[in-house]
Amino acid sequence: MTRKIEAPEPDEDAGGLNRRHLLRAFWKSAGGFWGRETQVSWTLSGTLLLIVLLNLAASYGMNAWHRITFDALQSRDSDTVLLLSALYLPLLAGSVLLSVVQICARMTMQRRWREWLNNRLVNRWLNNGRHYQLNFVGGAHKNPEARVADDVRIATEAPIDFATGVTTAVLSAATFIVVLWTIGGTLTVHVRGTAITIPGFLVVAAVIYAMAASGIMSVIGRRLITVSENKNQAEAEYRYVLTRLRENGEGIALLKGEDQESNGVDKSFKRVLRAWRDVCIQSMRTTIVSQTSSYIAPILPIILCAPKFLSRSQPEQSC
Numbered sequence: 001m002t003r004k005i006e007a008p009e010p011d012e013d014a015g016g017l018n019r020r021h022l023l024r025a026f027w028k029s030a031g032g033f034w035g036r037e038t039q040v041s042w043t044l045s046g047t048l049l050l051i052v053l054l055n056l057a058a059s060y061g062m063n064a065w066h067r068i069t070f071d072a073l074q075s076r077d078s079d080t081v082l083l084l085s086a087l088y089l090p091l092l093a094g095s096v097l098l099s100v101v102q103i104c105a106r107m108t109m110q111r112r113w114r115e116w117l118n119n120r121l122v123n124r125w126l127n128n129g130r131h132y133q134l135n136f137v138g139g140a141h142k143n144p145e146a147r148v149a150d151d152v153r154i155a156t157e158a159p160i161d162f163a164t165g166v167t168t169a170v171l172s173a174a175t176f177i178v179v180l181w182t183i184g185g186t187l188t189v190h191v192r193g194t195a196i197t198i199p200g201f202l203v204v205a206a207v208i209y210a211m212a213a214s215g216i217m218s219v220i221g222r223r224l225i226t227v228s229e230n231k232n233q234a235e236a237e238y239r240y241v242l243t244r245l246r247e248n249g250e251g252i253a254l255l256k257g258e259d260q261e262s263n264g265v266d267k268s269f270k271r272v273l274r275a276w277r278d279v280c281i282q283s284m285r286t287t288i289v290s291q292t293s294s295y296i297a298p299i300l301p302i303i304l305c306a307p308k309f310l311s312r313s314q315p316e317q318s319c
Contacts, residue, residue, distance in 0.1 A: 030159070033116050044109040051102045052164065056171050058095040059065075063179075065091060106164055114156040121148050146236035154232075177203050187308065205304055213293045221286040231275035234268075241268045 034041045065084060072080035125131050125144060134144060184202030188195050198204060245252070245261055252261055 007201060009224075025157075026155075029117065029155075032120075033113050040112065041109070044112065048102070048105045048109060048164065049167065051098060051105055052168055052171065055098045055102055056168070056175060058091070058098055059172070060175060060179075062095060063176075070281065095304050101149060102164075105162060110157050110160050113160070114152055117156060118148065121152060140147070146239060148237065150232060177206075180206060185308075186303075187304075202301065205300065209297075217286065217289045220289050221282060222229055224282045225285060226280050227275065227278040231272070231279050234272045234275040238265075238268045238272050241265055 034045070065088065069081065069084050072084065125148065131144070180202040181200040184200055187198045187201035189198065190196075242265060245265065252258060
């Protein structure tokens, strides 16, 4: 008779593993892919970084094109406007091409990483009959087939998306902070007869706005990761229930156990719906912040620059 081995009760934090252990496990796994045996990963990483830099240069070029074009229109310089119109199509084509190549490089890296990690996990799962032994060992390893199929995908796609996004954001911030500091200049505010000068006021405003928006989003969306994980787990358990029903169809039919199995399927699916509802609520909360920010961001620079622009455009009054 096979005896099931009892494992310690899982902790609340990520199925018995604390965050520090999870981070160590993640870096150990990632270090294997970026190790000496997989030099192609470093080539892909360098290529992706180069494309990000070129994309940033193209974005800066687009912004410069708009600035020069509007300056030429304001000064009624027809020759410059015609020249810039001719340059727009090559600049547009280059920007689109770089965006397409960046997607190709990013998804190629994700695919290679997933292939490497999937092969290692499947080999360990099938080695020495572990796929059978896991049925008699307690612990936080439910639905290993779903973890191999879904968790490996998430574990290889999300970090690269995050790293690419952070790198792009940091480089963009460093580039455009210099631009904002240059074009913004200083702003003098009079408060109760005292003149307060703010150097690079556009940069200061952008930093304050970014910190406020990020802080609000962190507070509002702090549970989004948890509810998303719960939804993925509920979906995996529901697939397992349906798979078990299909595989044991003959025995269920002989024992007339359709009603009991139907109740089990219904309970599992209701857990999926509850988890989906939680994700919906959190998504609505984060959408409020993101949509509000998307409407405020284009208007805020205009509002900040309007007083300075209007003061320069006013004619001097004679005594």
